[in-house]
Amino acid sequence: DINPCASLWRRRRREGAAGVHLRSLVSDSGKQELIMAKSNASDAQALVRSLRSAYAATPTNLKIIDLYVVFAIATAIIQVVYMGIVGSFPFNSFLSGVLSCVGTAVLAVCLRIQVNKENKEFKDLPPERAFADFVLCNLVLHLVIMNFLG
Amino acid sequence: MGAKAENGPKPPPPVSSPPPLKALVKLKTKQQELLIRAAALALIYVLAFAIRLFSVLRYESMIHEFDPYFNYRTTLFLTRNGFYEFWNWFDSESWYPLGRIIGGTLYPGLMVTAALIYRALRFLTFAVHIREVCVLTAPFFASNTTLVAYFFGKEIWDAGAGLVAAALIAICPGYISRSVAGSYDNEGVAIFALLFTFYLFVKAVNTGSLSWSLASAFGYFYMVSAWGGYVFIINLIPLYVLVLLVTGRYSMRLYVAYNCMYVLGMMLAMQIRFVGFQHVQSGEHMAAMGVFFLMQVFYFLYWVKDMLNDTKLFQSFLQITLTCAIGVGTLALGIGMASGYISPWTGRFYSLLDPTYAKDHIPIIASVSEHQPTAWSSFMFDFHILLILFPAGLYFCFKRLSDATIFIVMYGLTSMYFASVMVRLILVAAPAVCLISAIAISATIKNLTTLIRKKSKAALTVSSKATSNLKASAKALLDQSLPFQRNGAIAVLVGAFYLLSRYAIHCTWVTSEAYSSPSIVLAARGAHGGRVIFDDYREAYYWLRQNTPPDAKVMSWWDYGYQITAMGNRTVIVDNNTWNNTHIATVGRAMSSYEHEAYEIMQSLDVDYVLVVFGGLTGYSSDDINKFLWMVRIGGGVFPVIKEPDYLVNGEYRVDKGAAPKMLNCLMYKLSYYRFGEVTTEYGKPTGYDRARGVEIGNKDIKLEYLEEAFTTSNWIIRIYKVKPRKNRW
Numbered sequence: 001d002i003n004p005c006a007s008l009w010r011r012r013r014r015e016g017a018a019g020v021h022l023r024s025l026v027s028d029s030g031k032q033e034l035i036m037a038k039s040n041a042s043d044a045q046a047l048v049r050s051l052r053s054a055y056a057a058t059p060t061n062l063k064i065i066d067l068y069v070v071f072a073i074a075t076a077i078i079q080v081v082y083m084g085i086v087g088s089f090p091f092n093s094f095l096s097g098v099l100s101c102v103g104t105a106v107l108a109v110c111l112r113i114q115v116n117k118e119n120k121e122f123k124d125l126p127p128e129r130a131f132a133d134f135v136l137c138n139l140v141l142h143l144v145i146m147n148f149l150g
Numbered sequence: 151m152g153a154k155a156e157n158g159p160k161p162p163p164p165v166s167s168p169p170p171l172k173a174l175v176k177l178k179t180k181q182q183e184l185l186i187r188a189a190a191l192a193l194i195y196v197l198a199f200a201i202r203l204f205s206v207l208r209y210e211s212m213i214h215e216f217d218p219y220f221n222y223r224t225t226l227f228l229t230r231n232g233f234y235e236f237w238n239w240f241d242s243e244s245w246y247p248l249g250r251i252i253g254g255t256l257y258p259g260l261m262v263t264a265a266l267i268y269r270a271l272r273f274l275t276f277a278v279h280i281r282e283v284c285v286l287t288a289p290f291f292a293s294n295t296t297l298v299a300y301f302f303g304k305e306i307w308d309a310g311a312g313l314v315a316a317a318l319i320a321i322c323p324g325y326i327s328r329s330v331a332g333s334y335d336n337e338g339v340a341i342f343a344l345l346f347t348f349y350l351f352v353k354a355v356n357t358g359s360l361s362w363s364l365a366s367a368f369g370y371f372y373m374v375s376a377w378g379g380y381v382f383i384i385n386l387i388p389l390y391v392l393v394l395l396v397t398g399r400y401s402m403r404l405y406v407a408y409n410c411m412y413v414l415g416m417m418l419a420m421q422i423r424f425v426g427f428q429h430v431q432s433g434e435h436m437a438a439m440g441v442f443f444l445m446q447v448f449y450f451l452y453w454v455k456d457m458l459n460d461t462k463l464f465q466s467f468l469q470i471t472l473t474c475a476i477g478v479g480t481l482a483l484g485i486g487m488a489s490g491y492i493s494p495w496t497g498r499f500y501s502l503l504d505p506t507y508a509k510d511h512i513p514i515i516a517s518v519s520e521h522q523p524t525a526w527s528s529f530m531f532d533f534h535i536l537l538i539l540f541p542a543g544l545y546f547c548f549k550r551l552s553d554a555t556i557f558i559v560m561y562g563l564t565s566m567y568f569a570s571v572m573v574r575l576i577l578v579a580a581p582a583v584c585l586i587s588a589i590a591i592s593a594t595i596k597n598l599t600t601l602i603r604k605k606s607k608a609a610l611t612v613s614s615k616a617t618s619n620l621k622a623s624a625k626a627l628l629d630q631s632l633p634f635q636r637n638g639a640i641a642v643l644v645g646a647f648y649l650l651s652r653y654a655i656h657c658t659w660v661t662s663e664a665y666s667s668p669s670i671v672l673a674a675r676g677a678h679g680g681r682v683i684f685d686d687y688r689e690a691y692y693w694l695r696q697n698t699p700p701d702a703k704v705m706s707w708w709d710y711g712y713q714i715t716a717m718g719n720r721t722v723i724v725d726n727n728t729w730n731n732t733h734i735a736t737v738g739r740a741m742s743s744y745e746h747e748a749y750e751i752m753q754s755l756d757v758d759y760v761l762v763v764f765g766g767l768t769g770y771s772s773d774d775i776n777k778f779l780w781m782v783r784i785g786g787g788v789f790p791v792i793k794e795p796d797y798l799v800n801g802e803y804r805v806d807k808g809a810a811p812k813m814l815n816c817l818m819y820k821l822s823y824y825r826f827g828e829v830t831t832e833y834g835k836p837t838g839y840d841r842a843r844g845v846e847i848g849n850k851d852i853k854l855e856y857l858e859e860a861f862t863t864s865n866w867i868i869r870i871y872k873v874k875p876r877k878n879r880w
Contacts, residue, residue: 047463054457091427095420103413110360110406121358121402133360137410140364144417 065112069105076101096148103141107134190313191300195293198320201658202289202330204666209683211285211332214668216709216726218334219716222284224252225261225334229268229280236261237423243721244711245733246703246756254423255729259376260339263287288329288338295342296320299581302349305356306554307589310596315588321657324532324580327665337577340377345581347373347383348561351411352554358403363410370411371418374425381434381499382568382578387411388441390560395448399553405449412442433487433494440479447475505571513787514728517780520574529569531664532576534656535649536587540566543586546593562586595646601639670713672770672867684768687713690761690868693861694718698759705752706761707741707774707781708734714761723755731788738785741818742778742792748817749856752873759860760871764822767831767866769841775822776842779803806845814849821871824852824859829866 079097088094114122114130213222228236242249268283296316303312328337350366374380391408416429429435458464486492501508501515505523508515515521529537547555565579672684695718703721704714711725724734740751765773786792796812813819827838827850838847860872
């Protein structure tokens with residue numbers, strides 16, 4: 001299935017506008033909550049189990065990139081919490097700190113997408129080129145951050 | 151292989167170099183095509199530059215209009231004092247006594263570009279003056295825009311469409327209007343940056359490469375540094391991403407392209423002090439951030455769905471995640487807008503969505519003539535046949551939908567909407583209209599020429615192959631319908647050629663007649679057909695420069711502020727930046743009050759000279775008396791003591807005997823018509839006949855008590871008055 005999400009969206013469109021759909025989805029979930037209350041716990045466990053088993057099958061290099069992304073996002077969250085405590089006075093410093101974390105996380109996700117062998121779109125892209133692009137973008141990002149830190 | 155021994159020294163092969171022309175023809179078809187394309191592009195490049203030079207040839211190499219004078223002054227400062235002084239410049243010569251933080255309130259892209267070109271030329275030992283570089287910056291960047299249009303057209307459709315797009319945009323009047331030689335304004339560089347950013351982004355979406363996204367982030371940075379219209383980019387691109395997601399054209403390349411461009415582009419854009427933190431605090435930029443978060447959620451869900459191959463589990467996961475994400479998103483947006491942290495849309499951009507907003511609430515924005523809604527005649531004038539080819543191009547784009555054509559369709563439709571709301575924005579629509587029309591032209595011509603060439607190819611095959619009965623009858627049938635098609639195709643091609651040649655003639659005429667006037671030098675035809683030049687503006691500014699003390703302060707309407715500081719080198723009270731409405735309203739109040747009230751206001755502002763523009767002697771219609779009602783409205787908006795009905799008679803604006811008494815005695819009237827009652831302007835008319843309004847003025851015997859006339863230019867277009875110091879008190 002080249003574009004599985006397209007089928008999902010197409011089905012939604014056949015039934016009406018996407019906006020209406022989201023609302024009906026929420027009300028649906030509201031109605032179904034009562035029914036699913038009992039099976040919720042077992043469902044959640046099954047979900048977590050299948051996610052864990054599926055994730056264990058990913059190659060190591062992708063797992064390293066995922067770890068880097070999690071680290072970057074965690075750093076960003078710590079900075080936001082700190083800003084919440086002490087206030088945001090040098091706003092440019094706060095922004096540059098948070099955006100450097102978020103930026104490098106996003107770039108790492110792009111690298112993961114380009115390096116992942118399952119993505120047919122990037123079949124012809126050598127992973128060295130993907131990594132070189134990643135390094136270049138990070139370089140530019142951090143140079144701008146250093147200028148903006150004040 | 152080398153086992154055979156050679157018999158002897160071999161004679162050298164006969165060497166003959168074919169003459170150059172034959173070598174040209176001997177090239178393979180692909181190389182010939184490349185040569186033709188390169189030659190055509192080179193000619194288009196030169197054409198785009200040359201067509202913008204009318205005013206330089208007719209008058210002289212000078213800066214036009216009002217805003218470019220400010221840009222010229224800042225560029226001069228930059229080249230003389232260096233970048234750090236420029237970036238931290240506080241100017242006390244404008245907006246007396248407030249001053250203006252120029253370093254933090256301008257878009258530096260244009261000035262830095264011109265200064266870099268100047269430095270490069272100086273390095274190559276061309277001794278140019280910075281004014282020449284400034285005058286020719288816009289045509290140079292227009293030529294570069296044609297190159298970008300070629301590559302963009304190639305990306306969207308094919309090389310033929312690219313060439314046609316380059317040719318169309320080289321002479322499109324909608325673009326020429328703001329990029330003639332001498333129009334040293336932000337738009338000259340900004341349209342190049344806009345198209346360049348869009349091209350790089352579409353290339354990034356098509357290839358999914360991080361380096362193209364990085365390039366588009368830099369293109370966006372250049373656009374942000376050049377013009378306030380960058381808001382269009384930062385809203386169109388998220389809208390485009392949203393449309394792609396909704397229509398199911400969802401791909402990994404889109405994720406890479408948008409995220410890299412957004413994060414890096416935002417970081418780079420915040421380096422410009424004038425933009426500052428707007429990317430995270432302003433309502434106009436929130437769409438981009440919203441789409442950024444939406445993409446993270448969307449692709450995360452896609453990844454989880456990919457991992458779990460069980461749809462039921464995924465559905466429940468989907469529901470939970472969606473409700474959480476939507477809840478958090480709306481909560482954050484709601485808190486942000488309610489607490490005022492995310493500022494709402496500013497008046498300038500809100501009036502694009504609600505055109506009636508400015509007239510009721512912000513008279514300054516409503517008073518600018520470029521901000522009025524567009525009439526059909528303006529569209530026809532600026533686009534000519536492109537207006538008809540635009541829907542045709544849309545049809546072709548819908549026939550061959552791809553990520554790139556969806557983008558150009560969206561760009562075209564949104565920019566056409568905005569162009570219809572405000573005349574000035576025809577400029578932003580021009581590249582989109584040219585590209586889409588180029589697609590129509592190129593696709594049509596390609597289909598027609600294949601029709602024509604197919605018949606001759608069929609004839610060849612018939613003659614060379616042995617034909618069976620069946621084949622012969624089939625070919626006979628084909629031959630019968632083809633002559634019709636062939637003639638029709640030739641007729642349509644001739645028609646297309648005619649239309650395009652009319653377009654070229656129209657564009658040249660429009661450029662020559664309408665868009666090449668410097669506005670600071672006026673020209674008219676004399677009685678014997680010879681050209682008469684009115685150079686009053688520069689005469690007055692140079693008088694100011696040479697005959698007033700260096701610290702003199704000049705009060706005039708804000709239109710002329712930039713020119714007075716740039717050419718007259720004197721401090722002004724208000725200028726075109728219009729950042730302080732109350733200060734402008736103070737000047738407006740002074741112009742519309744009686745002389746003794748105005749004198750008090752002028753003393754409070756330390757005014758030494760007052761400058762008014764008067765067109766009654768020459769028939770020049772953009773003078774201060776015609777702008778006077780705006781002064782009343784803006785002044786009355788802040789000081790309720792000024793009421794607009796006081797100056798009108800039965801709702802009519804008059805300056806003759808039947809005018810309102812307050813009108814006949816206000817400062818602006820007195821200063822414009824002082825001693826005009828003694829002048830005979832036209833044969834057969836009484837003295838004091840105002841040629842711009844077409845009436846005899848009402849108050850011919852004007853006496854000034856607190857001001858005295860200092861200078862009036864040779865055609866009475868600019869009049870300068872000196873404010874008398876207070877009388878000695880006994």
